Amino acid sequence: MKHYRVLIVILLALTVITATDTMAQGKSKKKQKSEKRGGGPPPWAPAHGYRAKTRYVYFKDYPVYYDNDRGVYISLSGKNWSVSAKLPDILKGVDLLATPKIDLDFSGDDPQRDYDEHKSKYPKD
Known part of the structure; x- marks a missing residue:
């Protein structure tokens, strides 16, 4: 029973670490896309279309x-x-x-x- 609890804790920790890493990569890709295109039109330009x-x-x-x-x-x-x-x-x-x-x-x-x-x-x- 003790080994079972240790295994569950390890699996939960791996799940949290993986989810956090995946979210960080998603944000990083969005940021890179935004930076690549300059983050949208400059402030002096009308934005829509x-x-x-x-x-x-x-x-x-x-x-x-x-x-x-x-x-x-x-x-x-x-x-x-x-x-x-x-x-x-x-x-x-x-x-x-x-x-x-x-x-x-x-x-x-x-x-x-x-x-x-x-x-x-x-x-x-």
């Missing part, structure tokens, strides 16, 4: 685009364009909710190639 409708957002007062599919900013730095998941320095301190943005009808991977056209079509305010 935004990504499905528009891939690129052009900040018309700045040489910056935001790629909703990849969750990255494409910005002009000197003479070169750079891609980064971090907010470009030129937008730091800018009220992104209030700054003018244009949803671009562009399906390629490099909207910056048409920057001169975008700049003249959507002049600064």
Whole structure:
């Protein structure tokens, strides 16, 4: 009878350990998925259906685009364009909710190639 109780305690302990490990792995996978896609749209973007409708957002007062599919900013730095998941320095301190943005009808991977056209079509305010 004593061996039976020890066996039950061991089985219960293994069940608890396995369940805890499985729950932790599930949370970790969800977190990784969320991090991979950037945790949703940025705070300045409308959340519901935004990504499905528009891939690129052009900040018309700045040489910056935001790629909703990849969750990255494409910005002009000197003479070169750079891609980064971090907010470009030129937008730091800018009220992104209030700054003018244009949803671009562009399906390629490099909207910056048409920057001169975008700049003249959507002049600064």
